Amino acid sequence: MSNRMWGGRYESAPAAIMEEINASIGFDQKLWRQDIRGSLAHVAMLAATGIVTKSDAKAIAQGLQSVAKEIESGTFTFSRALEDIHMNVESRLADLIGPPAGRLHTGRSRNDQVALDMRLWVRDTVDELGVQIAELQTALAEKAAQHADAIMPGFTHLQSAQPTTFGHHLLAYVEMLGRDASRFADARKRMNECPLGAAALCGTSFPIDRHMTAKELGFDRPTANSLDSVGDRDFALEALSAASICAMHLSRFAEEIVLWTTPQFGFVKLSDKFTTGSSIMPQKRNPDAAELVRGKTGRVVGALNALLIVMKGLPLTYGKDMQEDKEGVFDALSTLSLCLAATTGMVRDMEPQLETMKAAAGVGYATATDLADWLVRTLKTPFREAHHITGRIVGLASARGVGLEDLSLAEMQGVDPRITRDVFAVLGVEKSVKSRLSYGGTAPANVKKQAQRWLKALAKPKK
16 A cells, blocks of 8 residues: 555555665654654644644644653654654654644645754754763863873874973863864854745745744744755754864874873873773773774764765755765764763873873973073074074983983083073973963963863853
């Protein structure tokens, strides 16, 4: 038999393989709250404009609320034969209230209905992700404030470069996450237009009030072009783009946690809560939570690539290809949510190994730049010449196997006789970090101010 929801044109049921490739109820049932919310707004508008009677609208609204209760309680039966969440809900509504259910779909199509449901779901999820990002930023900023003066090596090329502080390093991720939050907020503004009422692709001849439904559903306005309304998935692409960048940031931090927890680095410790053991090596404590955050980033980025490829060759307006947006979006944003939660947990759990980090900060002649800067500042030496002099002094210290601060004044003067004993005031990791007071620099005083600035900003209620 044909599908009773749309099968007037058809005399037989679809082939089994057609049902297999066509049905989306296995994954789009996740949209049930958004679908029912959109239908409630739509039927309220139909009644307000006189398109359906108030009695029919009341019956439909009550029926939809009953359907919602059934799904919430787990007693609702989803049918693959009905393809998707929209037709499953409408079919059950017809079972509950009879003929009035058939009036619900007046002035709309599954095309604008699914565009609405997806926008609502993505918008809801973006709001939740914003809260999670702020929680992670808060955890990082709190730990940064606590360890504003904890010295550690700063790296370029993963080679010791200059001393920095653990607090300053953590605040770098707070800044990254701040940009992530901003990208999600920007994407939310652009997606906050309501496609409901665009119908199949050209609008409708019924005197609907799209501004009413848009307001009811919390949108800023209705979309302005019906073709674009049903053919657009930019809102999902932008959310996936922001999610991919955010996941990449989490992956970079996860990679550092993996390195820092090795015996070779030994910069931080994670407890049993965020590590696992080995089935054969009893001494192992593996940073699996960090490794999984790093690995799951590929799923998020992959979802963005997949949807871009789906959309790149589609003529206007809707094509069933666009059904492929859902699984990737659902998985990617849910994965990011999990990664944010795991990273927040690791940040709160980690214990920096202060002496190990400080000792590592002095390895590799990390204060060489401080020496070069002293030559420029005190002796008025051109920087390129100072760079050359410092390089010769580093070579001398390396040959002797000592740090720069362990060289004698006479040894340094053997390279440049103008050097005075004052040079020792800038050699040493504590002196190095304290001296970097330029805005955004690593000085502990700066770190404390920046951490407090972020904590104050994150504590403000969002408007």
